[in-house]
Amino acid sequence: MLSDVMEDYLKAIYVLQTEDGPPVSTSSIAERVGKTPPTVTSMLETLEEHGLVEREKYKGTELTAEGRTVALEVLRHHRLLEAYLAEHLDYSWSEVHDEADALEHHISEEFERRVAAVLGDPAVDPHGDPIPGEDLEPPVDDDVRPLTEVAVGDRAVIARVSDRDDEELEYLDRAGITPGTAIEVLDIAPFGMVTVEVNPEADGGDTDTDTDAGDVDGTATDSDAGREQSLPEAIAASVRVRPVDGATDTVATDAGVGGA
Amino acid sequence: MLSDVMEDYLKAIYVLQTEDGPPVSTSSIAERVGKTPPTVTSMLETLEEHGLVEREKYKGTELTAEGRTVALEVLRHHRLLEAYLAEHLDYSWSEVHDEADALEHHISEEFERRVAAVLGDPAVDPHGDPIPGEDLEPPVDDDVRPLTEVAVGDRAVIARVSDRDDEELEYLDRAGITPGTAIEVLDIAPFGMVTVEVNPEADGGDTDTDTDAGDVDGTATDSDAGREQSLPEAIAASVRVRPVDGATDTVATDAGVGGA
DNA sequence: TGAGAGAATTAGACGAGTCTAACGGAAGTA
């Protein structure tokens, strides 16, 4: 009923608005969906006519309640598919994104239900992104921040990684940086290079949180204990972590809810 | 690269040309894809420009080798998906068609390979339709004929049922007429009503053939032995059977390879 | 052989989604 294209725009707006707060700019949408700004303007008019977004000309756009519901439905499809592909078709978590993008608009509600059922209604996908529930309420997600905003010496658990850049994902995978992994920040150098210890001796807190990703492909295990990894700023900024109890509360900017 | 729409036309032409032989008429394609004849004409021009069909104006259309390969690829996707949905997501064989139709254009080659692998490279889908191999050579399928063309008293095994009409499929499902089931034709009445015995005492031949569907949902089992079922002509004509050794060779018209 | 029926094609329009080029508004800076 709504076209795939419309759904893609709504999904993009939802993610942008979760990351940076509403309203979102035409150009940021354009960049995310890979279209030109005039194209986006014209699509936003269409979406507005359908009651899915509200716009203030030259200012920005935000989703209506209805638009958000549609976006969450698509996101639920996407993330359930990612989880399913990783769990049942032997995909690694760095491979699932494109396949899920292609399928998310075309699965039925029945398919969604059955996939959710065989997965046991998972709370997060393999990248650590929260999967919206069947009620399509926006998932809340406190206390998650970019790795770049953790203080040196603090411990944290990887909450999620971006799902949009294959190379970056491969890099993180090799480094053992996967959702659910415990880390300690050893150093933050000039220009933002972050050095972490992967799986420091387990005394700093609980490695498994309530929204654990389930160690989908088994790449990083306790045998990685104590490895040191240095991450360029660009990559560290896209890694979200959940501080372990007792960690210093640092910079309190927007905590962000990246990924798609 | 080719659009979904083009793939749908090619698939339709393939099936029609398998059923009735080339060339296929514009109006039969129109009926199958649910579009008007002028729309079909214009799409056929496009497909011809792409080297996927050959046409003789006012006469008919047939696939080129390249067009056939594309059609077989789509058909392989469709039927693998049907098999997968039935086997791993608990769909009944009467439910899988629409879901497979929606997904067949959007799965990657990687997905195709993985699905085929976990299924163990099945030869047929849950409706009994042959699944083209990875080589995309046209599956050959001798000795299969409509149920209406079996002589009274002969035994046969259900080879396949149409996958396109939900009501009809439910009817057959309830009647225990599923791919792999043995039957004996008891009577063919005026107006084509066919009466069969489902699972006659097993001495007439092998119930499992080389291309067995694998009894996907377990609906019809040997406990149905001896049930009599009468099928209206319209339904019986869409059920394809493979005669059991020793059966009379009857009408030798086109044997057909229905389904999608 | 010619008329009529039925099928296919041509003609022309339209909506969706996209683009480039040109214009206009918003916001900071001199």
Add this chain to the structure above:
DNA sequence: TACTTCCGTTAGACTCGTCTAATTCTCTCA
């Protein structure tokens, strides 16, 4: 306040896939 720059919107065109209405072709049958 006026300039400048960046961003967003408007204008206008294009492609794709579709439709309806009108035309043309093919084939059969008298």
